[in-house]
Amino acid sequence: MKKSLINFILLSVSVISVISCKKSNPNFQQEAANPEFLRKTQLQVTESIIHDIFAPPVSSRIYVYASLAAYEAAVPGYPKYRSMVGQLKGFSKVATPEAGKEYCYPLASTRAFLKVGQKLTFAQELYEDFEKKLWEEYKTIGVPDDVYKRSIAFGDSVAASIIKYSGKDNYKQTRGFRYTVTNKEGTWVPTPPAYFDAAEPNWFKIRPLTLDTASQFAPPAPHPYDMTKGSPYYNQVMEIYNTVKNLTQEQRNIANFWDCNPFKMNITGHAMFATKKLSPGGHWMGITSQISRQAKSDYMQTAEAYLLTSMSVFDGFISCWDEKYRSQKVRPETVINAKVDKDWLPVLQTPPFPEYTSGHSVISNAAAEALTSMFGDNVAFSDSTEIPYGLPVRKYTSFRQAAREASISRLYGGIHFRQALDVGNEQGENVGKWIVSRIKTKK
Structure with missing residues (x-):
């Protein structure tokens, strides 16, 4: 009996040892550093942003703080990188790991991204299954329990x-x-079909991350409202009027691809329903995911790309919105229906905020400068971001080419005049180049 008990104990110990060996993984740090963990977490936060219908500037705020959290939680594990502490306005302190303890920094980083995304969005139920599966994946890799708990806690602290x-x-x-x-006359008013109030009229008061002030790259004043035949303003009104009436199929495809309307109202007879879509910033975060995968970026390079792209978009929106509510320019739809053709309709639904400058132009060119600084110019890529919305892949020869197409899409869509695009392109370039010149991610 005693011998049987001893054999049972020895067998149990052997089983436990085998299980323990299976759980232990000497390569857990390398496997946990798979950037796909961060990419799919970014996508989950995007899904929540879409669900909650945040205005484009607000979406950019969610992305940038989540990206900053991911970056800062990863930095201690990548000695060649430097923290943003002291580089961003008002950012003077961040949680640090305990000296002499082992951490899985990619796990902490992904945790920090998700936790900030959760905190700044509303639909918490969207995260439940995703979060459960995500943490289970890390455990399956074989991250030791003490390292796992310590890393999760550090991610929460960041x-x-x-x-x-x-x-x-x-x-x-x-x-x-x-x-x-x-x-x-000539100032913005709500537009059909929903006649929404103006979105984020005080966004210029939001603290930028890198800009000295919201007006640092204030553009020249727009053409004064003047419907006298032959005036610069009249000419741009007629340009967009005739462009939309004579669109090619390719121009229509471009307009729809870059629509990025978070809340499109659809009206059929007496029925009205909304369609939720990706925001402009979300589109560029999607491009960042794709290009980092194409470039085989490691975990830290992916976190860096998210940070620089989201910072460019965030400060770009602040710069753009500062001008929008200073000039308060009327949208093409309003002018054309009142002065040219009451039955004319834009291809895209007019967004609920003033016309000048174009938000797509500003943030796309800012993001393009950030991505170019990381991955190089003339980097060809395929953009599949809009596939979930029934739109095919579009191909580009560079980030700057994609940004210019995003800009001109607003003319094809009938929602922006040419001047708002051209000046917006320059404004966005200035913001992007400023960020690239000021922010140092490497030591």
């Missing part, structure tokens, strides 16, 4: 640091304000 930092960017203080529509 996320808390970034949430605290985000709380001082004036976002809360700008909630609840509404734009007052004037009756002055």
